[in-house]
Amino acid sequence: MNFHIVTIHAIPSPQAVPLAAACLKVYLDSRPDPGYSLNVSCAEFFSGTSLDEICDAILTQAPDIVGLPVYVWNRAECCAIVDKLRSKAPDLKIMAGGPEVTADPLSVLAAAPFDFLVVGEGELTVAEVVDRLATGKDIDDVAGVARMNAGKLQLSKRAPIEDLSILPSPWLAGLLDSHIASGVVWQLSRGCSFGCDFCFDGMGDRKVRRYPMERLEAELAYFVKRDVSQVFVLDSTFNQDVKRAKKLLRLIAKKAPLVHFHFEVRHELLDQEQAQLFSALTCSLQIGLQSADPEVAANVGRKFNRDDFVQKIMFLNEHGAIFGFDLIYGLPGDTIDRFRDGLNFALGLYPNHLxxxxxxxxxxxxxxxxxxxxxxxxxxxxxxxxxxSPTFPVADMNAARRLGAACDIFYSRGKAVAWFNGILSALTMSPADFLEQFAGWLIGKSGAEPEESGYGDEAIWQLQREFLSVLFERHKLKRLLPLALDFVDYHYHYAASIMAVAPEIRPLTGAKLMTTLLVKPVSTRLARFNYEILDLLESGEPNLPKLHRDLQTSASFAVIYPRGGEVFTESIAEPYYRLLEMIDGESHTTDLVKSLGLPLDEAQEFLEFAVEEGIVGAQPQAGR
Incomplete structure (x- = not known):
């Protein structure tokens, strides 16, 4: 019996991991001998791949059963694949599972000629189905299977798996090793107890079941040993069990302090200790604000207290934790004014992204x-x-979409968290008003609706500078513009430095510095500012009118670079800035120094510092 599981991912990304398929395979492979030959194989494709190509690849495996995990992004393609497979291999058994199937089995069966569907968690149901099909038995009474019978849906639900310790880890089995280099999806639990009306996670019995801590410790050690760079924690509410969450955070801090983790948390459950533990890690938190209006929140089964939300988020800000919010527009009872108010509220709390x-x-x-x-x-x-909806007509949906796109571009992609509220304060504008004007300006400039995907990071930086120049002139605040642009420029270079992957460079000492071709890593950023940049950084959130009164315009030159997991900023004299500008891996250092009229001994001392810090280095030798 050949069982072939085919996953179609939305796009290439660190989260494009066939976790569901791997969970099925490792469970089936780990069972005692079923008394027949069973081969479970898995394949992955991306949305947009030729359906004929996918079908041909499937049939090349000579499967007896094909399984398709179905999600929102691949439902149409999965159904089209079934149609094609059915015409090419009429006797092939084709099944599907996943969120779309569990939520709406009748419409999935109506959309494509699946033989049957697996509703809910798949391990136990699929094992029973495969055993029966392999031995020629009927599957009509298998719990968790949905199929059509005499034109009606036949479905007997299976209870969720109570004890997750019976499920082996696909990570520890090595089934997903090829994905570790780009990122790990780490499942800590199943289920959600909150049951928000717009979300499917909490449907059913709303019971949360957790994997044993011993398994999680072993998986974390497995990831670290294989040099994973980032982990997406798959847990609807990581901090629901506060004691367990803190134990895991301490474990991560001890075993994987340099790995970047992504968590989803509920603000209601945050406390000072959690904020401190999160801030000690390399991590980011995602918090489901959804709506900042208590009435709208209540309409979808949620409770929201603004004062409590602000207090909990301030814990994160006080400790320097990185976090972002989700915000939904169009919820029952929502209006464009309520959405705008929620946008203003959210951005006033300094999320890293929205x-x-x-x-x-x-x-x-x-x-x-x-x-x-x-x-x-x-x-x-x-x-x-x-x-x-009755409270959110089409025109308002379009306006909200435009606001969302403007926020994606200017704020989230534009890395604006550190300076956004300070600059808006100088302009006496609300975030929503500012972003509406930015969206209108962008439409006038490009002739099209704003779309975040249409801009690279450098292009967004230039858009920020250009729009702020227009806005400060319009508000008759041109005297404050140089300060505003300094903050924008610095944080662009800071983000570019920390995100860049520096090439290997060879350290050098002494006279070799002056006779070697030096290079600047891509992570080294050079920037010129209107004010002394270190003074601006010491000021905290930009208070532009106060800074304009207190500081004198004084051009400064800086090098911004990463070292040891941190980003450093050095304010340097202009001649050394020019020297770093000229280092290109092709020009001899001595010639550059002489062309600038720098004393050789002083230049050598500066370059020794630059090499030690990783600001510059030597070209890697061939074969090294």
Missing amino acids: DIFPLSVLPGTRVAGRAESLGLKFITAPPYTLLE
Whole structure:
């Protein structure tokens, strides 16, 4: 019996990991001998790959059963693949599982000729199905299987797996080693107890089950041993069990202090100790704000207290933890004014990024069940996006989408958290007003609706500088513009430095510095400022009017570079700035120094410092 599981990812990314397929394979492979030959294989593709290519690759495996994990992003492609497979291999058994299947089995069966679906968690159901099919037995009474019978849906649900310790780890089995280099999706639990009306995670019995701590410790050690760079923690609410969360954070700090972790947390459960533990790690937190209006939150089964939210977020800010928010527009009872207020509220709390989405009326959720009575009009196929509601007409949905795109470009991609509120204070503008004007300016400039995907980081930096120049002139504040641009420029170079991958460079000492071709790593950034940059950095959040009164214009030159996991900024004299500018891996250092009229001994002392810090270095030798 050949069972072939095919995963279609949305896009190449560190999170494009076939975790569901690997969980099925490792469970099936780990069982005692089932009494027949079973081969479980897995394949991965990306959305947009030729369907004929995928089908041919599947059939090359000569499978008896094909399984497809179905998600919002691949539902249409999975259904089209089934149609093609059915025409090419009529006797092939084809099944599907995943969130789309569990939420809406009837419409999935209506959309494509699947033999059956696996609803809910798949390990136990798939094992029973495969055993029965391999031995010629019927699967009609298998719990967790959905199929059509005499034109009606036949489904007997299977209870969630209570004890997750019976499930072996696909990571520890080595099934996902090829993905470790780009990133790890680390599942700590299953289920969600909160049950927000717009989300499918908490449907069912709303019971959270957690993997044993021993397994998690072993997996973490496995990741560290294989030099994983980042881990996406798959846990609907990482800090729901506060004691367990703190234990894991201490474990990570001890075993993987340099690995970047991504967590999803609930603000209600945060405390000072958690904030301190998070800030000690290389990590980022995602917090589901969704709506800052208590009435709108209540409409979807959530409670929201602004004062409590602010207090908990201040814990994170006080300790320097990095975090972002999710914000949804178009929830039942939401309006464009309430959304704008939520946007102002969110950005006033200094999130590192703000992810803004329209409501998706997902099958199987309470919002979908009430959609007709709520007057929601939405796309009935993936991604199920809301089109309009009685309180959020089409024009307002478009306005909110435009605000979201402007925020993505200017604030989140523009790395604006450190200076955004300070600059808006000088302009006496709210975030929503500012972003609306930016979106309008961008449309006038490009002739098209703003889309974050259309801009690179450097292009966004230049857009920020250009728009702020226009705005400060419009507000008759040109005297403050040089200060504003200094903050914008510094944080662009800071982000570029920390994100760059520096090439290997050879350290040098003594006279060799003057006779070797030196290079600057891409992580070394050179920047010129209107004011002494160290004075600006010491000022904290930019108070432009005060800085303009207190500081004198004084051009400064700086080198910004990473070392030991931190980013350093050195203010240097202009001649040494020019020397660093000229170092290109092709010009002899002695010639550069002489052309600038620098004393050789002083230049050598500076370059020794630059090499020691990793600001410059020697070209790697061939073969090294």
